[in-house]
Amino acid sequence: MKKKSTAEEGELAKCVRRSMNRYFKDLDGAKSTDIYSMVLSEMEKPLLEVVMIHAKSNQCQAAEILGINRNTLRKKLKQYKIIK
Numbered sequence: 001m002k003k004k005s006t007a008e009e010g011e012l013a014k015c016v017r018r019s020m021n022r023y024f025k026d027l028d029g030a031k032s033t034d035i036y037s038m039v040l041s042e043m044e045k046p047l048l049e050v051v052m053i054h055a056k057s058n059q060c061q062a063a064e065i066l067g068i069n070r071n072t073l074r075k076k077l078k079q080y081k082i083i084k
Contacts, residue, residue: 045080048073052082 009017016039024032048062055062059077063070077083 044076045082048076048080048082052077 063073
């Protein structure tokens with residue numbers, strides 16, 4: 001996959017860029033750590049929720065859409081309490 005330049009980046013990348021710039025601005029110089037984990041957890045749950053709705057709760061289809069193993073999907077759904 002060809003890397004996009006900043007001028008060509010997608011809407012999701014633009015949203016992340018805006019959000020992170022706002023996050024650092026709001027910190028107002030305060031120290032922050034573990035940002036990578038924070039960002040992943042903030043985006044992963046809504047991603048899984050939307051894909052599960054799109055796949056009509058079909059885990060096999062959702063895993064295929066996401067490009068992950070079904071067992072990995074099940075683990076993440078349990079982690080975020082998306083399934084009982």
